[in-house]
Structure formats: structure tokens, C-alpha cells
Amino acid sequence: NKQWLLKSRPIDTLSVENFQWHEQAIPELKDGEVLVRHLYLSLDPTNRIWTNSWDSYLPPVKIGEVMRGIGIGVVEASRHSKFKPGDFVQGLLNWQTHMLTHGDQLARLNVAEGVPLTTYHGLLGMIGMTAYFGLMDIGQPKPGETLVVSAAAGAVGSLVGQIGKLEGCRVVGIAGSDDKCRWLVDELGFDAAINYKTGDLEQQLEAQCPEGIDIYFDNVGGDILNIMLAHLNIGARIPLCGMISTYNDKELRPGPSNIGALLMKRALIKGFIVSDYFDRAKEAGEYLLNAYKNDQLKFRLEMHDGLENAPHVFGKLFDGSNTGKLVLKVDPD
Ligand code: NDP
Numbered sequence: 001n002k003q004w005l006l007k008s009r010p011i012d013t014l015s016v017e018n019f020q021w022h023e024q025a026i027p028e029l030k031d032g033e034v035l036v037r038h039l040y041l042s043l044d045p046t047n048r049i050w051t052n053s054w055d056s057y058l059p060p061v062k063i064g065e066v067m068r069g070i071g072i073g074v075v076e077a078s079r080h081s082k083f084k085p086g087d088f089v090q091g092l093l094n095w096q097t098h099m100l101t102h103g104d105q106l107a108r109l110n111v112a113e114g115v116p117l118t119t120y121h122g123l124l125g126m127i128g129m130t131a132y133f134g135l136m137d138i139g140q141p142k143p144g145e146t147l148v149v150s151a152a153a154g155a156v157g158s159l160v161g162q163i164g165k166l167e168g169c170r171v172v173g174i175a176g177s178d179d180k181c182r183w184l185v186d187e188l189g190f191d192a193a194i195n196y197k198t199g200d201l202e203q204q205l206e207a208q209c210p211e212g213i214d215i216y217f218d219n220v221g222g223d224i225l226n227i228m229l230a231h232l233n234i235g236a237r238i239p240l241c242g243m244i245s246t247y248n249d250k251e252l253r254p255g256p257s258n259i260g261a262l263l264m265k266r267a268l269i270k271g272f273i274v275s276d277y278f279d280r281a282k283e284a285g286e287y288l289l290n291a292y293k294n295d296q297l298k299f300r301l302e303m304h305d306g307l308e309n310a311p312h313v314f315g316k317l318f319d320g321s322n323t324g325k326l327v328l329k330v331d332p333d
Helices: 046-050 117-121 126-139 155-166 178-187 201-208 222-229 260-264 274-293 307-314
Strands: 002-006 019-023 034-042 070-078 088-092 098-101 106-108 146-149 170-175 192-195 213-217 232-240 268-271 301-305 325-329
Touching: 002 307, 019 307, 034 117, 034 307, 070 117, 117 301, 117 325, 126 155, 126 213, 126 232, 126 274, 146 155, 155 170, 155 213, 155 274, 170 178, 170 201, 178 192, 192 201, 201 222, 213 222, 222 232, 301 307, 307 325
Parallel strands: 146 170, 146 213, 170 192, 213 232, 232 268, 301 325
Antiparallel strands: 002 019, 034 070, 034 098, 034 325, 070 088, 088 106
């Protein structure tokens, strides 16, 4: 078994220095256990959160433990009543090539006909559910409303915007390059996209959202959230999905100075974690699969090879060089 262990806690960005490569023989299978060979590892911004020393929505990964991660694998051997060899499984498989487990953190994956397996890392997996429930449950989109989404060309954001269009909203995406912005408008059908790294975001926002913002789907927090607060309409909703701009902060930053807008505009901001909605997975699955089969949702995966590259590839989420859901093919052979 090949593994990445967490060696030290990052001070800002998570890098290869924080990990240790480890190889060990796989122990013999006992009654009630299942052996999973990992196929794909999902690299997610939340991996960075789990390396802090404090509790988030999950306890921190301990120093010396295998790095936690979401993956898709195949059962190689089983002495467990729920799993048989050849089954595809998904769950917290961690940054390693194999896992010997009692199966508590695993779910069997029923792959729909004609759907590539990797789709379950994105559109039909945790990412799709995040976009769907955050927008539908908290955002409550109505036709004609203005929806703004940040990290719009990323995995979650690109789906949020497209679902917003299906629900009849005017959709404006915020992204970090002109190429990403072009993709949002030309390929995904967003009404407008703003490059937050060039020009004045506030001015561009005023130009693209002349009637204010009814829903701001926040993936980034920080300064962008603060600017959005100043442009909310009465009764606006903010699904607080992620705060990637703050994950590498060395210390807590001051709260958004425009927070008073929530009061003046009687607006709602609500954080959520996708696992809150796991008992409603079927609802999202049906909506997303239906839209996918009708060519109403596009989704990009960015696939890299080799578990050994996980720490390097992970950095792409934070410098913005990923163009889609970041996934690693664990063993390219
Ligand atoms: P993405 O595919 O969107 O990749 C991350 C993107 O974030 C980058 O490509 C970059 O795009 C943008 N970004 C990075 N740093 C900054 C910064 N400092 N300021 C603004 N944008 C930045 O990742 P995901 O779709 O997987 O995740 C998006 C967000 O959703 C994250 O905050 C994540 O934690 C959250 N999330 C929350 C879940 C939940 O259950 N609540 C579940 C899954 C994800 P750009 O080029 O545009 O800057």
C-alpha cells in the first residue's frame, strides 16, 4: 500500500513539505473486512481545512495519519456481507492506493448506464449535490431573479450557474481569468462573467447587475463576499458554501464591514455542508441525471495521473489553474 501521511501542519498553503510518502504491505483480510483498490481521488479545497489543528465539521487529520480524502475505488476482495469483488465504492478512501476497512465510510456506487465512473466525482457526486442543495434549498431561485456565483468556473460554481439558468435566473459568474469568463458565457450560457483579478469588481458588478443581487452563492468569502453584501436586494439569500480565499489565512481576518446590509435588506446568509443533505441524495441525483442526459448541464473534469503527484496537483485549487473538478487517477497502470 502506498500512502501520503500528514507530516506537519501547513502555515499557509499546503505543500509537499507537509507530507511523507509511506509504503507498507497490505495486511491479510479478516472477517467483516473489505479490500478496496483506489481508482480516483478527488482533490477538494476542504482537504486544506482538514489539515488545520482545530475541529471544523470533521476532526482534524492527526499528524502521522494517512491524509483524508474522498475517492472512488473497486472492491478487490471481501469478507464483508455488503460488498463483493468488482463492486464500485465511494467514500473517505484517503490518499493511498488501497484500503482495508470494515466499510463504515463506504457506499456502493450504482453507476447509471452510459455514465462514466468519474462523473460520480463531479456532476453526479458530492459536487453536484453541493450545487443543487445550496442553490435550491437556501438560494430558492425564482425566474427573473439575479444570481451571482463566485469561483464560477470551478466544479461547484459552474453547476450552480447552469442550474440557476434552468430555474430562470439571470446568472453572473465571478472567475479569475478571461478564458474562464469566456467559457462561462460562450459554453455554459451564463448571462455575464466578471474577471475579479482585472478591473474594478464593484464597477463591473454594478454594470452586470443593474437590478441588484437576489442570490449570491458564495464559494470564496473574504473581500468578494464583502462587495456582494453591498449590492443585495431586499430579501436576498446567500448560500455560504465555501470560503476558499480564507483557507490559507495565518490568522482570523476582521469580519465583513458591509455585514449591516443583512439587516437593512432583511437578507439571509446560511452555511451548509453537503453531508447535511445526504438523506435527500435521490432528489438531487434525479434532477442532475435528468439535466445531464438532456444536455442541459456541462461539466469539466481535470484529470491528473499518479497518487505521488497529489500534493503538487492540489495546489492548483488555490492558484486557480484548475479548469474543472480536480481528480487524480490513483494508479495510471
Ligand atoms: P473549484 O473547482 O471551484 O476550484 C477552486 C477555485 O477557487 C479555483 O479554481 C479558483 O478559481 C478559486 N479561488 C482560489 N483561491 C481564490 C481566492 N483567493 N479568491 C477567489 N477565488 C479563489 O473547487 P470546488 O468547486 O471543489 O470548491 C469551491 C468552493 O466550494 C470551495 O470554497 C469549497 O470549500 C466549497 N465546497 C463546499 C462544500 C460544502 O459542502 N459546503 C462541498 C464542496 C465544495 P479562480 O480562477 O476563479 O480564482
